[in-house]
Amino acid sequence: GAGVSQSPRYKVAKRGQDVALRCDPISGHVSLFWYQQALGQGPEFLTYFQNEAQLDKSGLPSDRFFAERPEGSVSTLKIQRTQQEDSAVYLCASSSGLAGVRELFFGEGSRLTVL
Amino acid sequence: AQSVTQLGSHVSVSEGALVLLRCNYSSSVPPYLFWYVQYPNQGLQLLLKYTTGATLVKGINGFEAEFKKSETSFHLTKPSAHMSDAAEYFCAVRSFTGNQFYFGTGTSLTVIP
Numbered sequence: 001g002a003g004v005s006q007s008p009r010y011k012v013a014k015r016g017q018d019v020a021l022r023c024d025p026i027s028g029h030v031s032l033f034w035y036q037q038a039l040g041q042g043p044e045f046l047t048y049f050q051n052e053a054q055l056d057k058s059g060l061p062s063d064r065f066f067a068e069r070p071e072g073s074v075s076t077l078k079i080q081r082t083q084q085e086d087s088a089v090y091l092c093a094s095s096s097g098l099a100g101v102r103e104l105f106f107g108e109g110s111r112l113t114v115l
Numbered sequence: 116a117q118s119v120t121q122l123g124s125h126v127s128v129s130e131g132a133l134v135l136l137r138c139n140y141s142s143s144v145p146p147y148l149f150w151y152v153q154y155p156n157q158g159l160q161l162l163l164k165y166t167t168g169a170t171l172v173k174g175i176n177g178f179e180a181e182f183k184k185s186e187t188s189f190h191l192t193k194p195s196a197h198m199s200d201a202a203e204y205f206c207a208v209r210s211f212t213g214n215q216f217y218f219g220t221g222t223s224l225t226v227i228p
Contacts, residue, residue, distance in 0.1 A: 042220045045216070059215075093159075103161045105161075108158045
């Protein structure tokens with residue numbers, strides 16, 4: 001596609017519900033990143049994929065967070081048993097090659113509100 | 116470990132005035148440096164980046180930034196602010212070897228007519 005596409009753009013969940021956020025990166029981009037952006041803050045790294053391999057998941061805040069990219073293109077970020085502190089904008093970004101000096105291309109984000 | 120500090124969470128300038136947004140980084144080796152802009156309800160868009168070579172980098176929309184190793188800074192400037200420049204600006208750093216981009220907390224730019 002022309003850009004990074006994320007869905008849903010807005011999600012309201014009740015505390016304890018599971019949610020799944022989808023990211024469709026730019027076609028051919030090898031690297032895919034998930035970031036969490038709390039209100040008034042900068043993006044915080046969650047996890048990184050190179051093709052289908054999840055090479056770094058050090059930023060995932062708890063074992064309730066899980067990400068996958070089974071075919072090396074579309075990725076899903078799943079949050080189980082959502083908590084109020086999970087409310088944030090979840091940004092997906094992709095990059096050609098192996099990142100390096102190449103910049104990240106961001107989607108518009110999925111805004112999650114947990115009630 | 117790397118980190119990015121953006122001094123001033125809110126900056127206001129008059130239309131036509133100089134824009135200066137500050138960014139300092141901490142890194143054991145000179146990193147790759149980036150400035151991104153975020154408009155409301157949108158994703159981040161790259162303004163400019165420094166990798167190697169010339170330390171003065173020009174970006175889109177008339178913005179530029181200068182990498183100063185001695186000051187560990189990468190401040191963003193624009194000679195004359197436009198109303199359309201009002202947005203959130205993020206400085207980011209990435210190491211040569213790592214995969215993570217570290218972002219600052221952002222600076223909200225307001226342009227006063």
